[in-house]
Amino acid sequence: MDASGLPNERSAAPYLFGLALALILTAVPFGLVYFGGLEPTTTLIVIAFFAVAQILVHLRFFLHIDFHSTPTENLVVMAFAIVLMCIMVGGSLWIMFDLDWRMMV
Numbered sequence: 001m002d003a004s005g006l007p008n009e010r011s012a013a014p015y016l017f018g019l020a021l022a023l024i025l026t027a028v029p030f031g032l033v034y035f036g037g038l039e040p041t042t043t044l045i046v047i048a049f050f051a052v053a054q055i056l057v058h059l060r061f062f063l064h065i066d067f068h069s070t071p072t073e074n075l076v077v078m079a080f081a082i083v084l085m086c087i088m089v090g091g092s093l094w095i096m097f098d099l100d101w102r103m104m105v
Contacts, residue, residue: 014061015061015062017061018057019061021061022058025050025053028046028050029043029050055085059077065078
C-alpha cells in the first residue's frame, strides 16, 4: 500500500479494487431501476451520480490518472474527457428530445 492507503500500482490489486468498485457502481443503478424504490427523478439523479463516480474510478484505477506525477498532462486528459462526456451526453439528449418531438407531430 502507498501513502494514500490504496494498493500498490505494480500489482493486480488496484485493478481488482477498481473492478469491484466499477461492478458496485453498475449494480446499484440497475437495482434501483429494477426494484423501482425511488421516484423517477430521484432515480435519474442517482444514476447520473453513479455514472460520474464510475468515470472517476475508471480514470483513476485503469488509466492511472492522478494529480501527483504530472498535473498539467493529467489536467489536459481530464478536460478532454469532460468535453467528450458533454458531447456524448448532450448529443444523445439532443437526439432523444428531437425524436420525441418528431414522434409527437
